[in-house]
Amino acid sequence: MRLTLKIWRQPDAQTKGAMHTYELDGVSEDMSFLEMLDVLNEDLISKGEDPVAFDSDCREGICGMCGLMINGQAHGPEVTTTCQLHMRSFKDGDEVVIEPWRADAFPVIKDLVVDRGAFDRIIQAGGFISVNTGSAPEAHSVPVPRDDATRAFNVATCIGCGACVAACPNGSASLFMGAKVTHLGELPQGQPERDARVVGMVAQHDAEGFGGCTNIGECTAACPKEIPLDVISRLNWDLHAALRHGH
Amino acid sequence: MATTTLVTGARASRSTITLKLLMAASGIVFILFVLLHMYGNLKAFAGHDAYNEYAHHLRTLGEPMLPYEGFLWILRAALIVALVVHAYSAFALWSRASKARTQKYVVKRNLASSFSSRWMRWGGVTILLFLVWHLLNFTVGKVNVTGGATNDPYNLLVDTFDTWWMTAIYLVAMFALGMHLHHGTWSAAQTLGLTNNARARRNAKTLGWILAVVIAGGFSLVPIFVLAGVITK
Numbered sequence: 001m002r003l004t005l006k007i008w009r010q011p012d013a014q015t016k017g018a019m020h021t022y023e024l025d026g027v028s029e030d031m032s033f034l035e036m037l038d039v040l041n042e043d044l045i046s047k048g049e050d051p052v053a054f055d056s057d058c059r060e061g062i063c064g065m066c067g068l069m070i071n072g073q074a075h076g077p078e079v080t081t082t083c084q085l086h087m088r089s090f091k092d093g094d095e096v097v098i099e100p101w102r103a104d105a106f107p108v109i110k111d112l113v114v115d116r117g118a119f120d121r122i123i124q125a126g127g128f129i130s131v132n133t134g135s136a137p138e139a140h141s142v143p144v145p146r147d148d149a150t151r152a153f154n155v156a157t158c159i160g161c162g163a164c165v166a167a168c169p170n171g172s173a174s175l176f177m178g179a180k181v182t183h184l185g186e187l188p189q190g191q192p193e194r195d196a197r198v199v200g201m202v203a204q205h206d207a208e209g210f211g212g213c214t215n216i217g218e219c220t221a222a223c224p225k226e227i228p229l230d231v232i233s234r235l236n237w238d239l240h241a242a243l244r245h246g247h
Numbered sequence: 248m249a250t251t252t253l254v255t256g257a258r259a260s261r262s263t264i265t266l267k268l269l270m271a272a273s274g275i276v277f278i279l280f281v282l283l284h285m286y287g288n289l290k291a292f293a294g295h296d297a298y299n300e301y302a303h304h305l306r307t308l309g310e311p312m313l314p315y316e317g318f319l320w321i322l323r324a325a326l327i328v329a330l331v332v333h334a335y336s337a338f339a340l341w342s343r344a345s346k347a348r349t350q351k352y353v354v355k356r357n358l359a360s361s362f363s364s365r366w367m368r369w370g371g372v373t374i375l376l377f378l379v380w381h382l383l384n385f386t387v388g389k390v391n392v393t394g395g396a397t398n399d400p401y402n403l404l405v406d407t408f409d410t411w412w413m414t415a416i417y418l419v420a421m422f423a424l425g426m427h428l429h430h431g432t433w434s435a436a437q438t439l440g441l442t443n444n445a446r447a448r449r450n451a452k453t454l455g456w457i458l459a460v461v462i463a464g465g466f467s468l469v470p471i472f473v474l475a476g477v478i479t480k
Contacts, residue, residue, distance in 0.1 A: 006353070019353055072356035097354045104349055117251070125253055169360070170340075171347030202264055203257030211347035212263035212340040214367065215434040221359035230443050237440025239264045247259045 001027045001092035005040065007052055008099045010108050017108065019097075029088040033076060034059060034066065036087055037098075053111040059083040061224065064159030067166065068112055069099040074163035074222035081161060081224045101166035105173075105208040118208040119160050119176065126200035127180040129189050142188050152186040155179045157225040167222035170211030175219040177201050178231030181238055195242040202239060263343065264438075266336040271435035273333040278428065278458060280326060285465040291404060291478055292469075298401040334375065341368055363426040363459075364434075370423045377420035384413075405480050408473035417470045425463030429455045 002025045010017025024040050031039070034056050041051035057065035061084040070076035076085045090096065098112065106114040144152075158179035165173050181198050184190035190197070213232055220229050259265065290301045308318040357365065384390050384407065389397040392413060393406040408414050432455035433442075442448045472478045 008353075069352060069355075072352060072354035073358065099352055099354070102348050102350055102352055104347055121251075121253060125257070167358075169348075169365075170344035172344075199257045199259045199262075200254070202259070202262045203254045206261075206263050207254045209347055211344035212267060214340075214344075214364065215437040216360035216364040216430075218358060218360050228445065229437070229448060230445070233437050233440050233442040233448075235440075236264055236267070236438050237443065239259055239262065240268065240440055243259045243265065243268075247257075 001029065001087070001090070001094075003027055003036075003090065003093075004095045006095065006097045007112070008108075009052070009111055011050075011110065013107055013109055017111075027087055029086065029090075031087045032059070032083060033068075033070070033085040033087065034083050053109075053113045055113050056083055062159060064161040067101055067161045067163055069097075069101065069166055071097050074101070074166040075161075075224050079224060079226060081159075084224075101162050103162075103165050103171040103210065105171065105210050106162060106165065114162075116160070116162050118210070119162065119173070121208065122173065122177065122201050122204045123160075123180065125204035126193070126197035127184070128197075129184055129193060131189065144187060148186045152183050155186075155227055155231055156183040158183070158223075158227055159225060161224060163222045163224060164219035164227075165210065167218040168211070168213075169216070169218065170214055171209075172211045172213045172219075173205050173208075174213035174232045174235060175223060175227055175229075177205055178233075178235035179227045182231040182234045185234070185238060194238065195245050195247050198235065198238040199242045199247045202235075263340065266340055267438045269332050270336040270340075271438040273329040273336075274431050274435050276325065276329040277333070278432070278462075280322075281424070281428075281462050281466075282458075285462050288466060288469050291401070292472070295401045295480070298404070299399065302400040334371075337368070337371055361430060363430040366423075366426050367430055367434075370427050373423040374420065374427060377416070377423070380416070381420075402480055404469070405473055405478060408470040408478075411474060414470040414474045418467055421463040421467045424466070425459040428462055429459040431455070432458050 002023070005022045005024055006019050007022065008017055009020045022040060022044075024036070024043070027036050027039065034054070037052060037054055044051050054068065055065050057063045059066070061081040064081070066082040067075060068082045070082070070085070075082045077089050078085050100106075100108050100112045101114045101116075103114075105118040106116055109115050156179075158176060160176060162173075162176075164175035165171055168174075177198075181201065184197065185194050215229070215232065217229055220227060287301060287305070290298045305319055306316045310317070313321075363370075382388075385400075385403065389403060391397045391403055391406050392410050395406045396402050408417070433448075433451045436442050436451035436454070437448075442451050469478065
C-alpha cells in the first residue's frame, strides 16, 4: 500500500520542529508500524537524508520504550503498543500523522524521541518497597489474599510507556502513579511505606510539571495494558489517608 | 518543565490532589444547596401565597434561636466560602494543565471523555457568569425586566419568566448546570477515592445522570410553565 506520512521533525531539543510530509510506497500490511518507519528510514538514508529518530526496544509490547501519537491516538488505533500495531490497521492511500508524546514534562530530544526521565524520578520518589536482598524468603511467611494478589498483578502490567500522559488533555500522569500505588499498596510488603510513597510520588509528579487529573478517562482508553480508572481513585484515597496521618 | 532533581520535604497538603479534594468537597456543598433550592422553587406550583410564605419562612427559620435572616446568612457564608474554594482550585488546576502541554498536537482525538467532561471549565465559567446575573435578578438588585413590582418574590418570578429571553437565559444556564453535575458528581466520587472498582464507578456515573436530570430538570420546570402560561399571577 501507499501512504502519506506527516511526521514531526526536530533536529534537537533546542531547535524548533515542524511537520514534514513523506510519500511511502510498497508498505505491506504484515509490517509492524515500526518496520514501516524502518523502511522509510532506509529510503531516507539512501537519499542522504537524516533518518527519523524514534524509540523502540523489545518490539514485543512489553518494555514500554516505544510510543508515538498516531493520527491523534497514543499508540495508534489499536489497544496495544506502537511496536505491536500492524499496517493492516491502515489502508492504501491513508494519511498518517505521527507526533511525539506532547507534555512539557516529556521534552523532545529529537524527532519522535522524548525524555521520559520524569517517570524514573517519580518511581525514585516512592515507587518501590524496601526489602533485604539475599536468599528468597519463605513463601508462606507473608500470606496474600488471592483477590489482592490478582489486583496487584493486573495493575503491575503498567510498562511506563507514557501513553496516559500523551492522551490526557491535562498532561497528567495520574494513571501511571495510580498503577504503581495500587500495585504496591495492595500487597503486605507495600504497607510500611504506603503513606510516604504516595506523598513522594505525587510531589515529584507535580514538580515535574504534569497536570492534575479531571477524571475524564482518556488515559485508560489509550493504555496498551488497559489499566482501569480505579487506580486513580485508589491513588486519591491513599493521598487522603496520608493527609489524615499528618504527612 | 521537567526537572532533574528529586523533591525534598514533600507535603500531601501541597499536592494537586489536595486541590481536587477541595474542589470535590466544595462541589458537594453546592450539590446539596441546589437540591434544596430546586425544591423551594417548585413551591411556585402551589401559587402566590404558598411561594411567598416559603420565602418568608426562610428568613424566620431558626427564630428565636437565630436572629431574623440568621439561617440565610449562615447559608450564604458557607456558600461564599465554597465558591471561593471551588473557583480557586479550578483556576489553579486549569492554569497547571495549560502549562503541562504548551506544544499542542496537530491531530488529537478524544476517545473516552464525555461531552460534559470536556465542558467542565467553560461550563463552570458560564455558571459563574449566570450566578452574577441571577443574584442581580432575584437577590441583590431585584431587577424586574418588565418594570413591575420587585418586593413580591412570586410576582417577580412570574414577570421574569414571562419574558421569553429571560427564560432562554435560565434554560441555557440549567443545561450548563446539568452538564457540570453530570461529570462533577462522578469526578467528586473518584477524587474522594470512593470508586475503587468497576461497579462503584458505574454507580457514581449513574448518580451523576440522576442529579443532572433531577436538578437541572426540576429548576427548568418553573420557567417553562410560567412561559407556557400555567403558572400565572
